[in-house]
Amino acid sequence: MKSSTLKKVLLLGLFALSLAGTKVFAQQITKFAVVDTDRIYQSYYKNSSALKNYETKKNEFQKEIDKRTEELQKLRQTKLTYEKAGDQEMVKSTQAEITKKTQSLTDYIKAKNIELENLKSNLQKNDAFYQKLYASIARIAEKDGYSMVLSLQDTTSILWYSNSVDITNDVILDLGLRIR
Secondary structure, eight states: OOHHHHHHHHHHHHHHHHHHHHHHHHHHHHOEEEEOHHHHHHHHHTTOHHHHHHHHHHHHHHHHHHHHHHHHHHHHHHHHHHHHHTOHHHHHHHHHHHHHHHHHHHHHHHHHHHHHHHHHHHHHTOHHHHHHHHHHHHHHHHHHTOSEEEETTOTTTOSOOOGGGBOHHHHHHHTTOOOO
């Protein structure tokens, strides 16, 4: 082989290797994972009284919301009956009651959501747990070659993800917990 042909082959080979290296590098940069921290908290705290208290309150609040919603549905049905009968006085009275109960339900839901968020926040602010959680996520990310791990609870930046990048179960198992 001539010297110029050899140079061309070597240059082509180097060019191909640099492209392949760039592709591998690009793949490493874009490899990411997601984790559902709510599921991890539930697994971690499943036997704690704090989580049981949270779940009990959540269920109680939902029962009350369901009860109030059912009352509103009955009132709306009653209003329709009055409208069919042409009793405008009772229609107005019933509508006023519907408006009052709707506002009461809205206020109740807002207040109880704040209360539940505070309880949940207190559960999640356990520093020892956070240290374990972040160490576990770091171990799994480094072992599996992820360059970024996103939380599913920050929904403002995650529009879609494949289940193949969800490492939640790996983190739960790494923390020595059982998968729910």
